[in-house]
Amino acid sequence: MKILTAQQLKKLDAFSTERQNISSADLMQRAASKCFNWINKNLGLNHSFSIVCGPGNNGGDGLVIAQLLSENNCDVECILLNFTDKNSPDYELNLTKLQKTECKIRSIQSENELESIKFNGKIVIDAIFGFGLSRPAEGLAAVIIKQINSSRTKKVIAIDLPSGLYCDELNAKEDQIIQADFTLTFHVPKLSFFFPEGGNSVGKVIVLDIRLDKSFASKLESNYSYITPSKVGGFLKKRKTFSHKGTYGHANIIAGSRGKIGAAVLSSKAASFSGVGLVTSTIPLIGLNVMQMSAPVAMCDDNYGTDCLEGKIEINEKHTYGIGPGIGKSPATVQFLKYFLKEVTQPIVIDADALNCISENREMLNDIPENSILTPHIKEFERLAGVTENSLDRLNKLVEFCKEHKVYVVLKDARTIICSPQGKCSFSLNGTPGMATGGSGDVLTGILTGLLAQGLSSDETTQLGVVLHGLAGEFAAEKHSEYGMNAESLLEEIGEGFKMLLKI
Numbered sequence: 058m059k060i061l062t063a064q065q066l067k068k069l070d071a072f073s074t075e076r077q078n079i080s081s082a083d084l085m086q087r088a089a090s091k092c093f094n095w096i097n098k099n100l101g102l103n104h105s106f107s108i109v110c111g112p113g114n115n116g117g118d119g120l121v122i123a124q125l126l127s128e129n130n131c132d133v134e135c136i137l138l139n140f141t142d143k144n145s146p147d148y149e150l151n152l153t154k155l156q157k158t159e160c161k162i163r164s165i166q167s168e169n170e171l172e173s174i175k176f177n178g179k180i181v182i183d184a185i186f187g188f189g190l191s192r193p194a195e196g197l198a199a200v201i202i203k204q205i206n207s208s209r210t211k212k213v214i215a216i217d218l219p220s221g222l223y224c225d226e227l228n229a230k231e232d233q234i235i236q237a238d239f240t241l242t243f244h245v246p247k248l249s250f251f252f253p254e255g256g257n258s259v260g261k262v263i264v265l266d267i268r269l270d271k272s273f274a275s276k277l278e279s280n281y282s283y284i285t286p287s288k289v290g291g292f293l294k295k296r297k298t299f300s301h302k303g304t305y306g307h308a309n310i311i312a313g314s315r316g317k318i319g320a321a322v323l324s325s326k327a328a329s330f331s332g333v334g335l336v337t338s339t340i341p342l343i344g345l346n347v348m349q350m351s352a353p354v355a356m357c358d359d360n361y362g363t364d365c366l367e368g369k370i371e372i373n374e375k376h377t378y379g380i381g382p383g384i385g386k387s388p389a390t391v392q393f394l395k396y397f398l399k400e401v402t403q404p405i406v407i408d409a410d411a412l413n414c415i416s417e418n419r420e421m422l423n424d425i426p427e428n429s430i431l432t433p434h435i436k437e438f439e440r441l442a443g444v445t446e447n448s449l450d451r452l453n454k455l456v457e458f459c460k461e462h463k464v465y466v467v468l469k470d471a472r473t474i475i476c477s478p479q480g481k482c483s484f485s486l487n488g489t490p491g492m493a494t495g496g497s498g499d500v501l502t503g504i505l506t507g508l509l510a511q512g513l514s515s516d517e518t519t520q521l522g523v524v525l526h527g528l529a530g531e532f533a534a535e536k537h538s539e540y541g542m543n544a545e546s547l548l549e550e551i552g553e554g555f556k557m558l559l560k561i
């Protein structure tokens with residue numbers, strides 16, 4: 058699904074109401090009903106609700122949610138921020154309707170009036186600003202945002218976007234933004250959700266389908282899209298009854314050096330849980346016993362070096378290679394990598410120290426086969442493509458890099474970004490902060506190599522692999538918490554990830 062700018066969302070909104078022959082107020086009613094239903098189903102109605110409304114249509118959504126809560130006999134208070142008299146028409150219409158209900162309404166003109174408002178113990182619904190934010194929140198809006206953020210609220214639910222967060226621009230560090238537990242966003246997540254500059258404020262993102270015109274949306278120009286489990290589930294190939302290990306490809310994980318054999322084990326095991334027919338681990342001799350004992354499913358090729366990989370590898374055209382986890386950067390390994398890249402012609406997966414060796418020996422960039430998949434984290438990417446100033450600068454450099462080198466890059470972060478050789482970027486919302494531990498990346502390399510080996514294209518591999526890895530993380534966090542999980546927990550949950558993708 059395409060990620061759209063605020064301007065495009067406005068166009069889509071206008072087109073959809075015209076096409077469906079409904080008014081903009083009807084669309085607002087639909088959007089707000091979706092929010093109400095989500096709250097009812099997931100949090101229940103037995104709470105004290107405080108709804109804070111700004112002057113635009115985001116505030117209008119808040120007013121309709123207040124009506125619905127009030128009609129359902131909830132304890133609800135609506136706070137109107139009157140910093141302008143230019144309220145939107147649908148806001149005015151819904152305020153008149155709300156005034157006919159039992160809902161308590163308080164109109165706030167100045168900062169002193171905020172002192173009497175308490176958010177402690179309440180569910181706060183943030184409907185101050187949505188995608189119409191045109192400048193940083195200041196004055197009354199900034200003060201109330203600060204007050205909500207520092208209160209002991211039960212939960213904060215942001216409608217469409219946390220107020221103060223831009224839709225498709227970067228916020229400055231000092232900007233006041235609502236820190237939401239949940240963001241109920243309409244139609245599609247917004248670009249800013251994927252960047253660390255504001256993305257920490259969104260909490261858990263719930264995308265609500267408000268039936269905007271999908272065919273019109275698909276024709277809008279956007280370089281960015283959002284990957285969902287339901288989209289990538291379709292990339293999985295059906296396994297045939299009469300099939301054997303040779304049917305499903307051969308992943309060859311080139312990894313490890315003295316003290317870093319664990320990386321090779323994690324990658325090889327992850328590959329073996331990805332549906333691939335066969336796994337070979339190409340490791341230095343030092344890792345042979347460890348690998349054979351901890352990953353008996355993997356065959357070992359220990360012909361290249363004792364403590365680290367060295368020498369000239371013989372390329373097998375039938376193998377799909379993933380190279381890098383734990384290989385180190387010793388001069389012998391750099392030579393090994395140089396030779397490998399010169400010889401290999403099929404797309405490969407390149408991770409970790411292999412990327413660091415390449416950034417220090419940039420001529421190797423020219424030898425990377427087309428459509429290969431590079432999986433740097435932000436620091437590794439900056440070593441390859443240069444230091445970046447912020448997320449938007451990084452995104453632009455990412456597009457340039459992928460186009461220039463005709464490769465896919467999976468830029469690993471809390472919100473992983475995939476960029477294709479055509480410069481198209483896909484974003485995933487799957488994953489959890491519990492995955493921010495050593496070895497998670499090695500697991501991703503294994504999954505990607507295993508999927509690529511099964512004949513999926515690089516495009517399918519990156520999208521499916523990133524979502525699957527994120528789902529495995531979510532299942533691990535559910536079982537062990539975000540604190541009590543590690544990269545090995547991900548391995549155990551890859552199967553649950555597959556089960557979910559197969560159900561959709």
Ligand SMILES: NC(=O)C1=CN([C@@H]2O[C@H](COP(=O)(O)OP(=O)(O)OC[C@H]3O[C@@H](n4cnc5c(N)ncnc54)[C@H](OP(=O)(O)O)[C@@H]3O)[C@@H](O)[C@H]2O)[C@@H](O)CC1
Pocket residue numbers: 066067069070084085088111112113114115116117118140141143145185186187188189190191192193194195198216217218243244267
């Ligand atoms: N298509 C969809 O997806 C649907 C969208 N819907 C909803 O509409 C929302 C977008 O509504 P919107 O366009 O009215 O803008 P919104 O965010 O309410 O704010 C605009 C107001 O705030 C003001 N303002 C801005 N910044 C300010 C600041 N820093 N400090 C003070 N004031 C500031 C601005 O003033 P101005 O910039 O004109 O001076 C204007 O008065 C969207 O997020 C979603 O919730 C649903 O109802 C239905 C389907």
Ligand SMILES: [K+]
Pocket residue numbers: 115183184185186187215216217218219220
């Ligand atoms: K909001």
